[in-house]
Amino acid sequence: MSKNIVLGVTGSIAAHRAADLASLLTKAGHCVRAVMTADAQRFITPLPFKTLSRNPVIINLYDEEEGWKPAHIRLADEADLLLIAPATANILAKLSHGIADDALTCIALALNDRARTLIAPAMNGRMWSHPATQANVAILEQRGAEFIGPEKGLLSCGYEGIGRLWPVDQIAQRVTSLLS
Numbered sequence: 001m002s003k004n005i006v007l008g009v010t011g012s013i014a015a016h017r018a019a020d021l022a023s024l025l026t027k028a029g030h031c032v033r034a035v036m037t038a039d040a041q042r043f044i045t046p047l048p049f050k051t052l053s054r055n056p057v058i059i060n061l062y063d064e065e066e067g068w069k070p071a072h073i074r075l076a077d078e079a080d081l082l083l084i085a086p087a088t089a090n091i092l093a094k095l096s097h098g099i100a101d102d103a104l105t106c107i108a109l110a111l112n113d114r115a116r117t118l119i120a121p122a123m124n125g126r127m128w129s130h131p132a133t134q135a136n137v138a139i140l141e142q143r144g145a146e147f148i149g150p151e152k153g154l155l156s157c158g159y160e161g162i163g164r165l166w167p168v169d170q171i172a173q174r175v176t177s178l179l180s
């Protein structure tokens with residue numbers, strides 16, 4: 001059955017892989033609404049997300065092209081799932097502290113009660129292992145967010161370690177099982 005998925009894309013070198021995720025989830029019949037942080041747009045433009053999801057992309061809080069209601073509130077009201085992939089160390093810190101300074105963080109705070117949250121982190125291994133990041137993950141898990149990954153491997157920063165984005169086909173499978 002078709003579900004409303006908000007796909008949050010943040011400023012990781014893995015951001016381009018979220019385009020495949022948008023495509024997989026759209027082909028699975030879901031309504032995918034991509035929301036990009038300002039930093040995500042340094043890595044990939046909104047165009048692939050618009051084309052592959054067949055929906056407008058939210059790129060800032062002040063995009064109000066779709067009626068009177070702020071787009072971030074409408075998306076938060078309608079979402080069945082908030083999927084953040086890739087999720088930076090920065091977004092984990094912002095979410096765990098309730099910071100709401102862009103469209104994605106506002107949606108996360110305004111999310112309706114029935115919506116699930118799935119987070120797929122991607123970052124340098126030391127950023128992931130840092131006690132600050134691990135504490136943020138623990139807080140978010142306590143509030144009901146689910147995590148997928150990161151996995152071990154050769155990281156794009158040149159180091160071997162834990163921090164790679166989980167394979168996107170497996171993220172899509174997890175979405176299917178969470179939403180069924």
Ligand SMILES: Cc1cc2nc3c(=O)[nH]c(=O)nc-3n(C[C@H](O)[C@H](O)[C@H](O)COP(=O)(O)O)c2cc1C
Pocket residue numbers: 009010011012013014037038039040087088089090091122123124127
């Ligand atoms: C080339 C490059 C790659 C980066 N990759 C990552 C990454 O994979 N994970 C991460 O947490 N931060 C990464 N960063 C740092 C983030 O882009 C930075 O913390 C930014 O403020 C994140 O903003 P956002 O969370 O609002 O998207 C990278 C920065 C650069 C310049």
